[in-house]
Amino acid sequence: MHALAYKGSLDLAADVLIIGGGPAGTWAALTASAKGAKVILVDKGYCGSSGATAPSGTGVWYVKPDQEFRDEAKASRFRLGGELAEHSWMDRVLQQTYENMNRLSILGYPFPVNEQGQPHRRGLQGPEYMKLMRKLIKKAGVKILDHSPALELLADEYGVAGATGVRTQTGELWSVQAGAVVIATGGCAFLSNALGCNVLTGDGYLFAAEAGASLSGMEFSNAYAISPTFSSVTKTAYYSYANFYFEDGTLIEGAGSKQGRTVIARHLQEGRQVYARLDKASEDLRPLLRVAQTNFFLPFDRMGIDPFTDAFPITLRLEGTVRGTGGIHITNTSCGTEVPGLYAAGDAATRELICGGFTGGGSHNAAWAMSSGSFAGEGLHNSP
Ligand SMILES: Cc1cc2nc3c(=O)[nH]c(=O)nc-3n(C[C@H](O)[C@H](O)[C@H](O)COP(=O)(O)OP(=O)(O)OC[C@H]3O[C@@H](n4cnc5c(N)ncnc54)[C@H](O)[C@@H]3O)c2cc1C
CATH class of the missing domain: 3.90.700.10 (Succinate dehydrogenase/fumarate reductase flavoprotein, catalytic domain)
Structure with a gap:
């Protein structure tokens, strides 16, 4: 981490800085701003079309709150993941995902409807989803800095205190001083040539490790x-x-x-x-x-x-780690890390809690991104 004295040409302050504008970052921004926080979100690319979700269609772990369905939904991946997932986290994520998906419908996401008039909420089309998320966070007053990768976290005597980076279209440096930072930089699929993964170079893991946070489940990231x-x-x-x-x-x-x-x-x-x-x-x-x-x-x-x-x-x-499970180790229910002021959500955070040692692809990762983003955004004010 860099000493707080560092100043870029664009110097801003906020309650919460979110690094990464995929589903995890935008849900964190939406929930934190709903709690009254002043939020800045920076993205390496363009929030709304950058990252793994934006160009894809994603299946979502959306299960109605019926105990039998939920138990069944948990059981299969629990076995596949070597029984390493945690039931309390699976329950939380299933419930939060259910709520967020229903909320998306109210907020204008065009879910397809079957012949009986029932909406199909087990999937999202990335372009429509992320376009809506950008619109919603802008409406909520979140300041977005596009084309502005974070390069380094800032520290003060309490822990993490913001970040610095560069605005790639102007060459200008930026710094944001913030009491809490959410790392939502996605996974790492470096040089894979997979769709949407060009920006996913594992920056958040480096930031977290430099700040003293640990990684977990990286043996499941291949x-x-x-x-x-x-x-x-x-x-x-x-x-x-x-x-x-x-x-x-x-x-x-x-x-x-x-x-x-x-x-x-x-x-x-x-x-x-x-x-x-x-x-x-x-x-x-x-x-x-x-x-x-x-x-x-x-x-x-x-x-x-x-x-x-x-x-x-x-x-x-x-x-x-875009489909593998490893990532930044989570230490509390608000997706906090060992470092005060530092939170992680989405693919940047470990998904072992709901997938164990098995891939989160197919439904769980999308559910985790929106849920962990919400947990981080909700909990910022409650955590030390
Ligand atoms: C082809 C494909 C299909 C998939 N299908 C499914 C599916 O069906 N179901 C499922 O559950 N999951 C699926 N996934 C996985 C799912 O897309 C991810 O789990 C999800 O996108 C994670 O969201 P995120 O917000 O954590 O990361 P992302 O959506 O990847 O967003 C990360 C954001 O961080 C930004 N960023 C990165 N570094 C920096 C930095 N230094 N500074 C600022 N910003 C930065 C990026 O530009 C990007 O906007 C799929 C993935 C792929 C590639």
């Missing part, structure tokens, strides 16, 4: 996702409908998106090209898959490939 070789879209869920083949059309035994990714990795490592075809998706399902994740199909359409009938070459892209 997530790799399946992607066509010609695309950055890593929607591994769709490969549950795939068979995998060699160039001559031979089926690769044991290859799969869930259990058989190691088989794929081994063949790729040996220098053999692996191909996928989503031929397990039924004719009825195919149009629905298209609507659910439109950006998945864009690269195929551009190349004139029908992924349901044509085999296409695939690779594995590192998604690190």
Whole structure:
């Protein structure tokens, strides 16, 4: 951490500084400002289109408050995660996610409606979601500094006291003095070429470690996702409908998106090209898959490939802590860390609490981002 005496050209002060404007940062901003805090949010890119959620569609761990459904929802990932998750955290996140998703509906998110008129709230389209979140925090009076990566935290005798960075479009330095800082810089998928991950270089982990916070669960951060070789879209869920083949059309035994990714990795490592075809998706399902994740199909359409009938070459892209679980260690229910004044939310924070040693991809990470952001924003005034 840098001594507080450091001054940039743009010197600001706030009650709360939020570093990172993805779902975690914007929910933290919304809740903290609703509590009356003066909030500044800085983003390395543009809050609303930067980070892993903004260009994607995300499934969300949205489960109605029925005990049977909730117990069932917790049980599967609890087992997969080596029973390392904590029931109290899973309960909190399920409830907060349920509330936030319902709130999004009231605030104008266009959830699709089925034939019975019931809204489908188990997923969010990133562009619409993050556009709405930006609008909401601006309306709430949050000051946003886009294209303004944080480079270093500031310290005073009590702990963390703000941060400094640079405005990349002007070269001007900025500093924000703040009583509380929320690190919401996302995960780290450095040089992965995965969609939305160009800005996710693990800066927040470095800031936290420099300030004296510890990391947790980093042994669970080696997530790799399946992607066509010609695309950055890593929607591994769709490969549950795939068979995998060699160039001559031979089926690769044991290859799969869930259990058989190691088989794929081994063949790729040996220098053999692996191909996928989503031929397990039924004719009825195919149009629905298209609507659910439109950006998945864009690269195929551009190349004139029908992924349901044509085999296409695939690779594995590192998604690190964007889908793996490790991150900044959380020490209290407000997502505080060991360092006074320092909080962490979203992929920047460890998700072991709800995923154990298993990936948070598919639903849990999105739920964690909005819930942990809310917990941090809510708790800033209650924590020491
Ligand atoms: C293709 C894809 C599909 C996914 N699908 C799902 C899914 O279906 N379900 C699910 O649960 N999860 C899914 N995920 C994971 C999910 O997107 C993330 O868990 C979620 O985006 C985390 O939110 P966040 O706010 O923590 O981080 P992000 O959304 O990544 O936002 C981080 C923000 O921090 C900013 N930032 C970074 N460094 C700095 C810095 N130094 N200074 C200032 N700002 C900084 C970035 O610019 C960015 O705006 C998917 C991820 C990918 C890549």
